[in-house]
Every structure is written in structure tokens, then in C-alpha cells.
Amino acid sequence: MQIWRAVRTLPSWTIPAIIGVLIILVPFLGLDYAQVRQIELALVLSLVTSGLNLSLGYAGELALGQAAMYAAGAYAGARLSVSGHTDLLLQLVVAAAVALVVGLVTGIPGLRLGSWSLAMTSFFLILIVPDVLSMFPDQTGGRNGLVGIQPPTVFGQALGANGLAVAIGVVSVVWFWVMRNIVTSSFGTRFRILKQSPVLASSMGIPVYRMKLLAYGLGSIPAGLGGALFANIDLFVAPDSFDFHTVTTLLAASILGGSTSVYGAAVGSFIMQFGPNQSNAFQQYSLIFSGAFLLVGGLLLKGGLARLGKLAVRRLDQSAHITPPDSIAPEVLPDPEPVAGSALVIEGVSKAFGGNRALSDVTFTAKPGHVTALIGPNGSGKTTLLNMVCGFYRADGGTISLGGKPLPTRHPHEVARAGVSRTFQTPNIPEGMTVLEVVRSGRSARERVGLVPAVLRLPSYRRARESDRGEAWRLLELVGLEGHAADEAISLPLGMRRLLEVARCLASGAGVLMLDEVASGLDEHEVPRLTNIIRGIRDTGGTIVLVEHNFELIMGLADEVVALAHGQVIAHGNPSEVAANEQVRREYLGAAASTVGQA
Numbered sequence: 001m002q003i004w005r006a007v008r009t010l011p012s013w014t015i016p017a018i019i020g021v022l023i024i025l026v027p028f029l030g031l032d033y034a035q036v037r038q039i040e041l042a043l044v045l046s047l048v049t050s051g052l053n054l055s056l057g058y059a060g061e062l063a064l065g066q067a068a069m070y071a072a073g074a075y076a077g078a079r080l081s082v083s084g085h086t087d088l089l090l091q092l093v094v095a096a097a098v099a100l101v102v103g104l105v106t107g108i109p110g111l112r113l114g115s116w117s118l119a120m121t122s123f124f125l126i127l128i129v130p131d132v133l134s135m136f137p138d139q140t141g142g143r144n145g146l147v148g149i150q151p152p153t154v155f156g157q158a159l160g161a162n163g164l165a166v167a168i169g170v171v172s173v174v175w176f177w178v179m180r181n182i183v184t185s186s187f188g189t190r191f192r193i194l195k196q197s198p199v200l201a202s203s204m205g206i207p208v209y210r211m212k213l214l215a216y217g218l219g220s221i222p223a224g225l226g227g228a229l230f231a232n233i234d235l236f237v238a239p240d241s242f243d244f245h246t247v248t249t250l251l252a253a254s255i256l257g258g259s260t261s262v263y264g265a266a267v268g269s270f271i272m273q274f275g276p277n278q279s280n281a282f283q284q285y286s287l288i289f290s291g292a293f294l295l296v297g298g299l300l301l302k303g304g305l306a307r308l309g310k311l312a313v314r315r316l317d318q319s320a321h322i323t324p325p326d327s328i329a330p331e332v333l334p335d336p337e338p339v340a341g342s343a344l345v346i347e348g349v350s351k352a353f354g355g356n357r358a359l360s361d362v363t364f365t366a367k368p369g370h371v372t373a374l375i376g377p378n379g380s381g382k383t384t385l386l387n388m389v390c391g392f393y394r395a396d397g398g399t400i401s402l403g404g405k406p407l408p409t410r411h412p413h414e415v416a417r418a419g420v421s422r423t424f425q426t427p428n429i430p431e432g433m434t435v436l437e438v439v440r441s442g443r444s445a446r447e448r449v450g451l452v453p454a455v456l457r458l459p460s461y462r463r464a465r466e467s468d469r470g471e472a473w474r475l476l477e478l479v480g481l482e483g484h485a486a487d488e489a490i491s492l493p494l495g496m497r498r499l500l501e502v503a504r505c506l507a508s509g510a511g512v513l514m515l516d517e518v519a520s521g522l523d524e525h526e527v528p529r530l531t532n533i534i535r536g537i538r539d540t541g542g543t544i545v546l547v548e549h550n551f552e553l554i555m556g557l558a559d560e561v562v563a564l565a566h567g568q569v570i571a572h573g574n575p576s577e578v579a580a581n582e583q584v585r586r587e588y589l590g591a592a593a594s595t596v597g598q599a
């Protein structure tokens with residue numbers, strides 16, 4: 001255990017850095033030519049697989065186009081070399097750009113159409129690669145492959161066999177460093193939220209289409225780099241290096257190593273390259289073998305080998321009593337920022353689903369510094385109204401405005417960015433995130449740091465990360481979850497997950513909070529805490545819309561109550577007025593009316 005404790009005191013990059021140095025020094029480790037070539041091919045496979053992990057594993061896009069981008073990179077590099085441009089740096093830049101273009105050209109329509117479209121377009125892209133290549137035999141060598149690739153150079157100097165191996169090692173190490181920095185930044189968090197639920201992502205201010213395209217586009221870059229390097233290993237490229245066998249190998253490597261993992265891509269790729277790819281029988285029955293690997297990785301080994309590794313680290317940490325970094329509070333917590341609410345004006349809003357009129361001519365205003373409760377029996381239209389404010393449904397008639405301006409209704413993420421945040425009737429918490437990460441992810445709507453500062457870990461990125469961490473801790477303390485900061489969020493009990501959603505909403509800094517049945521499932525200690533939090537937000541000027549069935553809570557907390565039935569406003573006023581309303585008592589309070597009336 002002492003050795004483990006010593007290992008854990010090292011910075012987290014130490015072990016990857018040591019492995020990275022060994023990879024760069026491969027040609028000097030006394031291995032023979034065949035072994036070095038296998039390692040080079042495994043590194044190329046790792047690069048392409050890591051792109052798949054980014055788009056499939058992290059962002060959850062079922063897209064297999066990596067093999068086509070790999071082909072695009074390989075032929076771009078090979079063509080440059082054949083025409084006398086042997087500089088490897090130039091080839092890498094051009095190959096990455098060409099792969100990116102192929103990724104964007106297929107990704108834009110595929111992602112725009114949504115659903116299975118990207119899976120289908122990328123699948124057909126792979127099927128047509130050999131045909132496209134054979135359509136231009138003069139440039140690609142057709143089905144026989146392209147010969148005449150010259151040995152690579154860098155700045156006019158021949159690289160030689162060792163130089164190429166070092167170059168492949170350097171490119172792989174640099175890319176894996178970039179990839180690690182992407183997925184551990186808020187971009188990685190946003191990809192994972194997107195994978196969990198596009199509805200959650202957009203309600204947090206994350207532009208779904210743009211983020212999906214970013215993941216797909218970024219994933220094409222290592223595929224292009226891998227392609228250019230591959231062309232320089234054997235100085236030959238042919239269409240059968242990019243066929244369905246390659247796709248299944250990539251998928252198997254991704255799932256076996258762990259598709260939601262940075263280094264899992266390399267582990268899976270090395271296993272595939274040094275195991276099945278060595279065997280002639282595998283080459284012959286590749287689909288069957290890769291299918292078996294997919295089953296092992298997907299069914300028996302959920303999360304792949306990377307998950308086993310993470311579990312082992314967690315066990316060792318527990319045995320050695322090592323405190324998880326997420327459970328250490330910052331020394332200084334920021335002061336609470338006032339919540340700047342705006343008036344949310346709903347005017348004559350109607351919505352029908354087919355013949356079912358969910359909302360008819362609904363009008364009310366949720367004022368800043370007020371709690372406006374929305375009550376009504378099941379099916380009266382409360383959640384539909386929330387979804388319309390948040391931009392998920394278009395109104396058939398009427399207007400919704402915030403602070404005097406119409407709410408942007410084209411994309412739900414724009415509503416979130418305009419300052420509206422919500423919780424869900426069933427808490428929507430992504431898998432695989434700690435409680436602290438979930439609260440921090442609430443800052444997505446006010447993201448200030450771009451991809452380049454995040455990848456390069458520039459001071460602006462570090463400052464934003466520290467401030468997000470401080471704010472997330474403050475909010476965890478506010479909702480009483482600071483003792484669970486490092487726990488897996490999804491495994492918290494229902495009441496705590498509801499409070500966690502409230503903290504995530506508050507992290508967004510939104511002026512309007514829409515809380516959907518937030519008190520249901522809370523215990524007798526959590527309800528008063530929630531009540532105090534809501535009062536606190538109201539008192540600093542926040543606009544709160546509370547959809548609730550707990551009438552006692554409404555009586556104690558709401559400034560105004562809007563009662564809906566059959567999609568229409570049947571009463572509107574202060575809590576006692578609405579509770580005394582005859583129609584409300586009949587339609588909603590029912591048997592409980594007499595009790596409420598006496599209270």
C-alpha cells in the first residue's frame with residue numbers, strides 16, 4: 001500500500017509521460033524490424049480508434065466513418081509523396097485537413113437529419129471507399145493500390161526507419177495528450193452530457209448540433225494523421241486497408257479497450273494488432289473474430305478494460321485511504337452572486353398534440369423576486385408549458401417573452417443561454433460523473449473558454465476551472481451535498497438527485513428557474529432545506545416557476561399561484577385565493593379540499 005500511496009502522490013501525467021517516452025524511443029529499445037513495424041501499426045490503429053472514442057464513446061454518435069477518414073488521410077499523404085512532397089509534417093497537416101473535410105462533408109447532413117442518419121451515411125461512406133478510389137486510377141492506383149511513395153523527410157532531411165518510428169511515436173503521444181486535455185475539460189463534460197441526453201444538453205445551454213459536429217470533426221483528425229503515417233510505413237496504400245475488416249477491428253479495439261476512455265483506445269488497439277491481426281485465420285474470418293471481441297467488450301466487459309482499470313484504482317485508493325481529489329474543498333469559497341431575474345410573460349399560449357388540446361390561451365406573468373407556483377391535476381398541461389418555455393415545443397399561438405424580449409424559440413439551448421434553467425420531473429443526471437462534476441457542468445450555459453485554451457491549458461482555462469470549482473463547492477454546501485462531492489451522482493437517492501439538479505440550475509446563473517416537482521421524493525430534512533434555498537433565490541431577485549403537487553409547500557412558499565385544468569387557467573392569485581376557488585377545489589384539490597380550506 002505504501003508503494004501505491006507513493007505512486008498516487010505523483011502528478012497524474014507521470015505514468016502516461018513515462019509510457020510516452022518509451023513509445024518515442026521504441027526504435028532504440030533493441031527490438032527487431034518486424035516488432036517495431038507492429039508497434040508502428042498499433043500506434044496508427046490507436047490514433048484512428050481514439051477518434052472513434054471521441055465521437056462514439058464520449059459524444060455517443062453511432063458513426064463508423066473513421067475508416068473512410070483514415071483512407072482520406074492515407075491517400076492524401078501518399079499522393080503528396082508520389083508528387084515529390086515527401087515532408088512528413090506537410091503530409092500530416094494536409095492529411096488531417098482532408099480527413100476533417102471528409103468528416104464534415106458526411107457529418108453535416110448526417111447530423112442535421114438526426115436519428116440514424118449519421119450511422120447510415122458513415123456506413124455507406126465505408127462501403128463506397130474502394131469504388132471511389134478505383135474511379136480515379138491515375139491518382140490512386142485503383143484497386144491495385146498506389147506505388148511510388150517516397151521515403152519521408154522532415155525539413156529536407158531523410159527520416160530513415162528509426163526517424164519514422166520516432167515520428168509516429170511523437171505524433172501519437174501529442175495526439176493522446178490533446179485528446180486527454182479535451183475530454184478532461186468542460187468540452188469532454190459537454191460531450192458526455194450530450195451522449196446521455198440531447199434534451200438535457202440543450203436545456204443546459206449546450207448547442208447539440210454544433211457539439212456533435214465538433215466531436216465528429218475532432219475525431220477525424222487523428223484518423224487523417226494515422227492515415228498519413230500508415231502510408232509512410234510500407235510506402236504503399238491499397239483500398240483493402242480501409243475496408244469493412246478495418247471498421248470491425250476499430251470497433252472491437254474501441255469497445256475492448258473502453259470507448260469512454262482516452263488510453264483505452266491504445267490498449268484495445270495494441271491487443272487487436274498484436275493478437276488477432278497477426279493470425280492468418282483472423283484475416284480470413286475477421287468479421288467473426290471482431291464480432292466476438294465486440295461481444296466480450298460490450299457485454300461481458302461493460303466499459304472495456306479501461307473500466308476494470310478505473311475500478312482497480314478506486315479499490316486501491318480505498319484500501320490506501322487516499323482522499324479522492326473531488327472531495328477536497330477549495331480553501332476559499334466565492335461569495336454568492338445575486339440572481340438577476342427577469343419577468344417571464346406568457347401571453348395567450350396554446351398548444352395541441354393532434355386533436356388533444358394540451359394548452360388553451362394560457363396567460364400569466366412570473367415576476368422577478370416572486371415564486372409563481374403552477375398547479376393542476378395530472379395531464380393539465382404544466383410540463384407542456386415548461387417544455388414550451390424551454391423551446392422544446394413550438395406554440396400554436398401566443399407569445400413567450402423574457403425581460404421584455406421574445407424568447408428565442410428556434411433552439412432550446414438559446415433559451416437556456418437567455419437565462420432560463422430547469423429541473424426535470426425525473427432527475428436527469430449523466431452517468432459516470434461525480435456530484436461535483438454535475439454541479440460544475442451547470443456552468444456550460446456561461447462557458448467562456450474556447451477549445452484551444454482548454455487543450456493548451458492556458459491560464460484563462462485554469463482560472464475559469466478554478467472559479468467553476470469554487471462556485472460548484474459553494475452550491476454543494478448550499479444544498480447540503482458537500483459530503484457527497486466525489487460520489488457517483490447517478491447513484492444518489494432520489495431526494496439528493498433533486499437537490500443536485502437544483503444546484504446545477506443555480507450554477508448556470510440563470511435568472512429564471514423552472515422547478516418541476518422538485519419536492520417529490522425529498523425527506524423531512526430536505527424539504528425545509530429546499531424551501532430555504534428557494535426563498536433565498538427569490539429574495540435576491542430570482543424568478544421562480546414551481547410546478548408542484550405538494551400543496552402545503554405551495555401555501556408556505558408561493559407568492560402567486562396559477563391553477564391549470566384541461567390546459568386552461570382556472571384560477572390565478574395568491575395561495576389562499578386560489579385554495580378557496582370553487583373550481584380549483586373541485587378539479588384539483590378534490591377530497592383534500594376541506595382539509596386545505598381548514599388549514
Ligand SMILES: Nc1ncnc2c1ncn2[C@@H]1O[C@H](COP(=O)(O)OP(=O)(O)OP(=O)(O)O)[C@@H](O)[C@H]1O
Binds near residue numbers: 377380382
Ligand atoms: N409529446 C406529446 N405528445 C402528445 N401528447 C402530449 C405530449 N406531451 C403532453 N401531451 C399531452 O398533453 C396533455 C398535458 O400533459 P402534461 O404532461 O403537460 O400534463 P401535466 O400537467 O404536466 O401532468 P403531470 O402532473 O402528470 O406531469 C396530456 O393530455 C398529455 O397526454
